[in-house]
Amino acid sequence: MNASIAGKEFTVNEEGYLTDFNQWNEQIGESIAAGANITLTPRHWEVIKYLQNEHKSQVALSIRRVGKSGVVDIKEFYALFPNAPLKTATKIAGVPKPASCI
């Protein structure tokens, strides 16, 4: 599926996740966040950058791992990204949806 924001084309899967992280930019992140009714603050960006770095290092993401990251605790993670924080935050960050049960 193709989508376009500010003239830049990118591809997403049926759930709205970018299929190629190289197509991601901050405007796309902001637009996906707006779709989830989230206005991104500097705290959000710190978490997003962390998720992207973990993805680059091929770390399997889970709520537990995010909570232990030192970047954000679980309570704040849920507060920043209400309703399915890991799914929402990874979508905004342009990284694949984690296949994690924890």
Add this chain to the structure above:
Amino acid sequence: MENNNGKIRKMMIILSKGTLENVYAAFVLANGARMEGIEAEMFFTFFGLEAIHKKKLEHLHVATVGNPAMHMPTMLGGLPGMESLASIMMKKEMEKIDMPDVHEFLDILSASGVKLWACKLAMDMFHYKKEDLYEGVDAIITVGDFYKQSEGEGVHMLMV
């Protein structure tokens, strides 16, 4: 009342057993609900209370007797130390797949906004007090209170 088109809005999970496998199943279900943006509440009753009892929650075991899936002869499963051995082995496997221990899992559930309720009747029966319980437990409530919590569209109840 709004029509939610069959969407699950909240999971009410009742844990009545204190074996490690049941406790983990209930915890994974509650946490998994929150991860999907679904509300979750847990009601700990009878032996399920062991999972939130401060002194007992670190010492839960898998059942080696009466558990055909263990593929262990019942007589053997009943030998002294067998449950501990099986539990140690299971906990090792869990650590490998990044499963938190019971206490840490409770911390995760609590931080994720899962409501943790202790059953009043079972508390009385076992002579447990609020201070015996994990600090994140929201309250000791009756079954009636739990039903009250379960009102509304899109609420599902599950007994583990």
